[in-house]
Amino acid sequence: MHDTKLSIGGCYSLLLILAVTIGLIEYGGLVDQQGSLLLTLSFWGAIIQGAVAVAAVTALVRAKWIASLRRELLALYPLLLLLALLFALLWPQLELFPWDNHPTAWLNRPFFMGRNLVSLVLTFIAGRQLALHSTQGTPFKDRYAVIYLAAFVLSQSLVGYDWLMSAAFPWVNTMFGLYFFTESLYAGIAVSGLAMLLYFRLRIKAAPEQTTLHLRDVGLLLFGFSILWAGLFFAQFLLIWYANLPEEVHFVTERLSHSPGRELCWLFLISLFLAPFVALLGGDAKGDLRFVSSISLLVLAGLFAERLFILLPAIPYHGGALLLYNGLIFVMMLLVLHSSERLLPQAPPERNEGQ
């Protein structure tokens, strides 16, 4: 079993191979509709950056919640580099964006690629430093947690404003930055819920009381974030509905007036709010591994449906490519989680402090 674990060099090599493979599929004439890459990036960007961000936040506020999983979440940092590599592949596809024919001071090819690449690379560097210092317990871990979170907010805001909102240019929504980095944190907690499924049995033997408490905390955070998400979602669409301005409502009506937008909308509303809220309302459900992990999976599915809902009318995509890219990155994530001991070899001091 030990042999299947990746070393740090092996992990980076595999990431490079993955990026090259996706590049070859995208530009090797295998897909006719480009757009799957952007969708994949926006989805996995939220998950990977969010998972590391959750670890950073909990380290910073000395939270004992999910302390059992902090190390696994931090071990995902090499995947932050994959986001930067895949983003670089987007350069020839920028014609998908409506502003490409009429560039502005903010929305033009070099600046768009430049600022996003810088933010993604910065997130990777900060995430790597955070992971290494955090697991070694150096006094710099708080500093890197702050730097990572700043880079994370910048990067996810750019995901919101540049990748998703500008696909519907000139439609504007000031909430998008805040909405997407909050959603990314929600995704990070959902990843914790899934990781619980993988590690619960292992941890419960060593520290039964702590692990049970941490599972309950993950459930509580999922429940809390489902309300927060609903609040933000409602706050932005209330204003669009209330003002009823043609230049604003067209974004919503275009997506809701026909299938599959309508179905996707119901799907993500149920997955990101209704289901977690109802299922985790009871105290016992929050401490039930099956409940927490199923809801986590549902939240991630809802996140994917939402990204599809936002990008679908604006960006064409190839179903097969979309499935393949997401499958490959999912397998890569599992491999990284499986190899977390090798990627971050030293035990975190926080685990012993967990309550």
Added chain:
Amino acid sequence: MQNTSSTEKIEQDVLAAMSWPSRSYLACIFLAGLVFLGGMALWGRQIALGMGVAGISHPVGWGVYITDFVFWVGIAHSGTLISAVLYIFRAHFRTSFNRAAEAMTIFALMVAGLFPLIHLGRVWFAYFLFPYPNQRQLWVNFRSPLVWDVFAVSTYMLVSLVFFYIGLMPDLAIVARRRTGFTGKIYRLLTLGWIGSSQQWRHYAKLYFFLAAFATPLVASVHSIVSWDFAVSIVPGWHTTIFAPYFVAGAILSGTAMVITLVIPMRRLLRLETYIPVEHIESIAKILLLTSLIVSFAYIVEQGLAFYSGNLFEMEQFRFRAFGDYRLLFWIMVGCNSVLPLTLFIGRLRRNLAFLFVLSLLVNVGMWLERFVIVVTSLARDFDPYAWGKYTPSLTEFGITAGSFGLFFLLFLLFIKILPVLSITELKER
């Protein structure tokens, strides 16, 4: 034995604050009362002479009074944040602040509630606002955010009051035990039969947690709804989706600053240094820093997206805010709310109480100006240049605003002599 003496000491130390008032305390009461009465006199003058004594006029129909309303509702936010949210998250440092913060919430809401009445002008017609059956065929417009405001603020007030009172009950029993005579009877009556049995404690813990969980979403909902007073309109600078979280973060920023403003002098005057350690104040300072960063993020997004959109009216509005008639206020606002709090990244400054006290005052100046800039600039520069105008607040408006601060501080000063300023039972647990 040692345990008994330490709990005894906690009771003595906290209740010592409720002893006979000193001269300096009476001087503070007198000053706050005088400022409050001055504000009341000016309100009386406004009622007698009409709204002409206020500076609000076409096109700026919402001025200092609405600014004050939004400001005071914002101040009310931190009470529940510190008490309820931090209780749910098991943050132990809340015990240093929760009682003062909850009281602050109630008093700030009481002050905020006055401003819609003051803004009405003919306050004797305030009953027109209530949906009672009458021959006027009154039908409340539930699509108006002003109606949502009434429900949101009154719900918040009710829940905050119950939360405050429930939290007080075990402490009131302690006060009743230590007081004799008529005051003892009053406190005993206020305990509602609390005897501290294990059954009562079990119910108390459940109810307190339930109220904390119920109050937490209210923190977000109230100021979101206040923000929608502006955002649902299509006025440039107001109609923006980020307003709800931006207002909530701003409210927590100003509320946290007010908690610091109140607690630092209180800690020293009442000799509560042992129970309000510097580390706890440092934790509150971190919340101040975090909310300042969120508010700064919103400033950048608002300005940036106005120019991103290419919308002429939005671009002009945000140019006007930064370089127009109210530019000085705008830049003071940015300085106080975004630049100065960055100093809190330095750990030494987070632990410097004198610095924190001054900073909290400046943040509240900045937050008041933020509300003023939002309210006034958008009305002063609407779509049509023909209807543009300039608003200068009158002395009456400033006087009534000062009076509201007088009322707030008067109520808080009375609170620290009538009720325990720290949660004795939670301190014993700690």
